[in-house]
Amino acid sequence: MKTETTIQGLAASLQPARAARKTIGFVPTMGNLHEGHLTLVREAKKICDVVVVSIFVNPIQFGPNEDFDSYPRTLDQDSQLLAEVGCDIIFAPSVEQMYGSKPRLTNISVSEITADLCGLQRPGHFDGVAVVVTKLFNMVQPNYAFFGEKDYQQLAVIRQFVRDLNIPLEVIGVPIVRAADGLALSSRNGYLSAEQRQIAPTIYQSLKAAAQALQQGETLSQVLANIKATLTAAGFVVDYVEARTTELQKIEAFSEDLVLFVAAKLGNTRLIDNLQVKHSA
Amino acid sequence: MKTETTIQGLAASLQPARAARKTIGFVPTMGNLHEGHLTLVREAKKICDVVVVSIFVNPIQFGPNEDFDSYPRTLDQDSQLLAEVGCDIIFAPSVEQMYGSKPRLTNISVSEITADLCGLQRPGHFDGVAVVVTKLFNMVQPNYAFFGEKDYQQLAVIRQFVRDLNIPLEVIGVPIVRAADGLALSSRNGYLSAEQRQIAPTIYQSLKAAAQALQQGETLSQVLANIKATLTAAGFVVDYVEARTTELQKIEAFSEDLVLFVAAKLGNTRLIDNLQVKHSA
Structure with missing residues (x-):
């Protein structure tokens, strides 16, 4: 090398x-x-x-x-x-x-x-x-x-x-590589305190729960609101929780494949994550 | 081919x-x-x-x-x-x-x-x-x-x-290729009427005269004013007459190599030309 x-x-x-x-x-x-x-x-x-x-x-x-x-x-x-x-x-x-x-x-x-x-x-x-x-x-x-x-x-x-x-x-x-507890790997994870590191996987957990809720018929707006509530309750300051098509166009309902996006801060550290959710036509 | x-x-x-x-x-x-x-x-x-x-x-x-x-x-x-x-x-x-x-x-x-x-x-x-x-x-x-x-x-x-x-x-x-009478070749020359085509070489003539005047000590601002006056008298509507360094920086006096720039309209046809003037240090 x-x-x-x-x-x-x-x-x-x-x-x-x-x-x-x-x-x-x-x-x-x-x-x-x-x-x-x-x-x-x-x-x-x-x-x-x-x-x-x-x-x-x-x-x-x-x-x-x-x-x-x-x-x-x-x-x-x-x-x-x-x-x-x-x-x-x-x-x-x-x-x-x-x-x-x-x-x-x-x-x-x-x-x-x-x-x-x-x-x-x-x-x-x-x-x-x-x-x-x-x-x-x-x-x-x-x-x-x-x-x-x-x-x-x-x-x-x-x-x-x-x-x-x-x-x-x-x-x-x-595809995203995740820690065993689901946290998406990032250089910025190194900024997290031990306590924050414990909380950080909540992002992925809330995304997974959201995907499951969508598949079960929950509305997109409700699902996004749930993610935001979960993260805020866990101690995050949420920057955005959004859904987009795979080409980043706005989407109002779970009518095609979509991607859920989160950006949220724990203390001074801004973490981002996303999860693709397949729509079975 | x-x-x-x-x-x-x-x-x-x-x-x-x-x-x-x-x-x-x-x-x-x-x-x-x-x-x-x-x-x-x-x-x-x-x-x-x-x-x-x-x-x-x-x-x-x-x-x-x-x-x-x-x-x-x-x-x-x-x-x-x-x-x-x-x-x-x-x-x-x-x-x-x-x-x-x-x-x-x-x-x-x-x-x-x-x-x-x-x-x-x-x-x-x-x-x-x-x-x-x-x-x-x-x-x-x-x-x-x-x-x-x-x-x-x-x-x-x-x-x-x-x-x-x-x-x-x-x-x-x-370097620019010119007609025998000095007009810089351009696809837009084809838009000119026979009469306009006669007038068009005035651009190059005025640039040449300007270069000579600069070499003889005339001030840059006077030289630029002269080009503009010549073109206007010949029937052009002048868009700009400017001097710049070879790297297109503004320049106030003939203190280094420079380029004289003209854009002017004859009827609906916009013609551009330029001439590099060497400064002997």
Whole structure:
């Protein structure tokens, strides 16, 4: 496994694979890797000859009051984990390497599907994601790129701009990896106190209960209200509880496959989760 | 020479060149080709194994009161000219092929350098250029892309987003090709009446006179005022007469290399031109 910190070094490391027309898989991350990320790498290894994992805490996707400075940087530990799952190249650039010294004037924005859910509380967040992911795609030029369904809205945004801009790669979404008690794995789980960590699985429990209630004929609005009540009672400050179609369109009733979305804070830590609910026609 | 009208057909036609790792050159056009475009193709042939020319009148870069519907479409004539200069592949997609049937939600915008000159009178124009050029870049995946310096601001915008987004190609600017009387070649020259065509070279004459006056010590503001007066007297309605650094920054005096920019209307036809003026330090 090689670790590259410059765009030029990355290009040099990828050159033999490109010349041999090998299949390149790409897993963009912000580091502080957990089993969710490692699952992405394992999925990439299954269908790609060479797997690149980027580790870059992207400043332009954090809002002014978000956790950019405190976001955990754990490169040594991440490298060890990536070596174990067969990553071929780590790309870990500095902010200077990614954004250069001249001002960036270009922005990429995706409308409509960024307007609510996490987009509402995090203005500019998905623009920052779109810009950095596009830059990374252009550096790595992978055949396949892997993203977790945990950040479902992010995955939808990436699918959208890849299609709209004809970026020549296939985006692959990978199901959420959960702890034994159901909590969706996230780097931000590390911010939780022992007590908060006990409460956190309530999100998944309430989503599961909601899916079951929907299947049993409870109305969508009642089900969403129940999730909110459960979380509030457990000590969360709920940001949103919403249902959308799998393509993030608004939906009023359980009339087709849908996705339930939750964002809620425990103390200062904002957790998100989602659950797809199949509709049997 | 092959002509492809679908993204899939283009990919298939380019596949052998890509497999053999040949150098691909790309010249995006809106068709109605003249000697200016053909010069771009000749420049591309000099350094590339395979040259692709796209012909696509891009609806999203035209404003609501602009000439999208009346813009000349002359594919047969264009194909003949391109065959003569050694173009390998023409890519002439439909609007449906380029933009698909689902709504496009993604936009690319470049700030600052699009705020004035042609950007002021054509809101959204450069966004439309950035989106279509990015899409074409992703379809063709060229090593080099060629653009005329006639659309100097457009060239600067393309250089900017290529750098900001790390698009893996080199942008090459090619000097303006002019008629014998100095008029910069443009598809829109075909809109001019015989009388207007006689007047049109006044733009270049006034730019040349301005460059000479600058070299002789005349002030920049006086020189710009003179261009405007000359054009107005000749029957133009002047949109702008401006000076900028070669990187499109504002400039108050002739203290470094600069570019003089003109946009002016003769009847309904909007003509643009520019002239680079070297400063001897």
